[in-house]
Amino acid sequence: MSVRPEVLAANRRYVCEFGDKGSLALPPGRRFAILTCMDARLDPAKYAGLSEGDAHVIRNAGGRASDDAIRSLVISHKLLGTLEYFVVHHSDCGMLLFTDDIISGLLEKSLDTATIDAQGWHDVGQGPGSSAGRYLRWLTIADPRKAVLEDVQRIREHPLVARDIPIYGYIYDVKTGRLVEVEEAAQAGRVLLQ
Amino acid sequence: MSVRPEVLAANRRYVCEFGDKGSLALPPGRRFAILTCMDARLDPAKYAGLSEGDAHVIRNAGGRASDDAIRSLVISHKLLGTLEYFVVHHSDCGMLLFTDDIISGLLEKSLDTATIDAQGWHDVGQGPGSSAGRYLRWLTIADPRKAVLEDVQRIREHPLVARDIPIYGYIYDVKTGRLVEVEEAAQAGRVLLQ
Structure with a gap:
């Protein structure tokens, strides 16, 4: 009943085809990071054209700029040299279907x-x-475009985020696979003059 | 200089080959979730054999069981029906190279x-x-096996995590692509008797 045997069988096949990927360096080769949703329909490597070694991928429920996502983004730039951030939410997100109270x-x-x-x-x-759920913010989404804007703004304004990193905001369309830019976020994510 | 044109060009190719994936349902078809590291060398879809629609993927620096990762895992089970959790850290992790003070x-x-x-x-x-970094826990790793065990334990003991979800702990070997189980975590992640 467990998926574990299937996962391990798939992993054995991957090991057989692994090739020379064991020599990849730790820092992302293409020097960017994507923050996106955990949604099963999204494969950031496929929708953004990533090979192993290219980019950091941070995922949580909603692709939200939580404290933990910012922890990861700051480590990504400060210690591992990424220079651009993408925030990618998506259409038909589960985070639209409930509230903290629900x-x-x-x-x-x-x-x-x-x-x-x-x-x-x-x-x-x-x-x-x-009742422990009453003590958490669940970071649900009421308005998809606004959520992308708010997340880009939160990252831009965070005291630990370098002002010369551009931050891009997109919504992935689960019906077509297409990345659609959120215009309002483009303005909010611009590099700040030093 | 920006990677953005390359990302958008790759996305256009993905859209062309998207096929019938627009009809995938929101809940993960294979009913499990993976918590893993943002490291660029890791592609969970490849190392665990996932197609779009199969499983939730949660990623942060280290693949740690942060409050935000637990938020995502709880939403994954409570609202979207996943029944098994995998915690997958990896060898040569950047989180081994520093401390909160550093x-x-x-x-x-x-x-x-x-x-x-x-x-x-x-x-x-x-x-x-x-100096804002002094106010955060960065969730660095001193001992890789112990970090997997601690994360599995933290999820197991969390008041919002259902006791009948098995939690598996693995370390992905970046030299070979292989998932290696952490034996100590296997015990800690067992389903609790109700």
Whole structure:
């Protein structure tokens, strides 16, 4: 029932075809970083044309500029030499389907997987719940373009982010695979004059 | 000078070959999530055999079980139905090369990229620095196997993580592409009896 045997079988095939990738250097060869969503439909290596060794890829629920994403972006530039950041959210994101109150309420009822239909979320879980979700910000999204703008702005304004790194904001269209620039974010992500 | 034109050209090629992927459902088809490092040499889709639509992929500096990674893992199971978690760190990780004090000190001198040699880190940056790095945990790694164990333990013990999700701990070998299980983590990541 576990996917583990399949994952390990796929890994054995990858090892067989690994070639000379063992000699790749630690710093990203093409010197950029992508912050994007964990969504299963997104493959940043494919949608942005990355080979192993090219670029840092940071992913979380929503592709949000969380403190942890900024930790990763700062390490990427300061210690590993990346020079450009891409923020890539996407259409039909799961983060549009709930709010902090909704997920906190669902987690209070049970930790088991909930279901959604036209009437909203339903929880039929039998397992225990927890009120710990009330103490977190879940970084949900109400307006996709605004979320990209806010994330680009947050990175731009962060005291640990160098002012000469351009930050680009895109929305990936899950229906077509296309990266669509968010114009408002282009302005917000410009390099600051020193 | 910017990589952006290359990224957008690669994206146009991806759009041309996109096929019927626009009909993929939002929840991951193979119902699992991978937490792994942002390192450029790692391609989780390749090393674990993922196609678009298969699995959530969460990535940060080190592949650490940060609060934000746990936010993403909880959303993955509670709202999108994943049933197994993989934590995958790797050999030769950049997070082994510094400490909180080192990166905080470097950021205080300047936000520009530092260099490393046998004598340690050197900062020749001319731009402004910031002491804001002193207020963050950078989640560096001293012992790779122990870091995987700690991350698996942290996820296992988190009040918002369902007790019936198995959590597996692996180290990806950047020299060979091979996933090597961390035995200590296998015990820590077992499903808890209800």
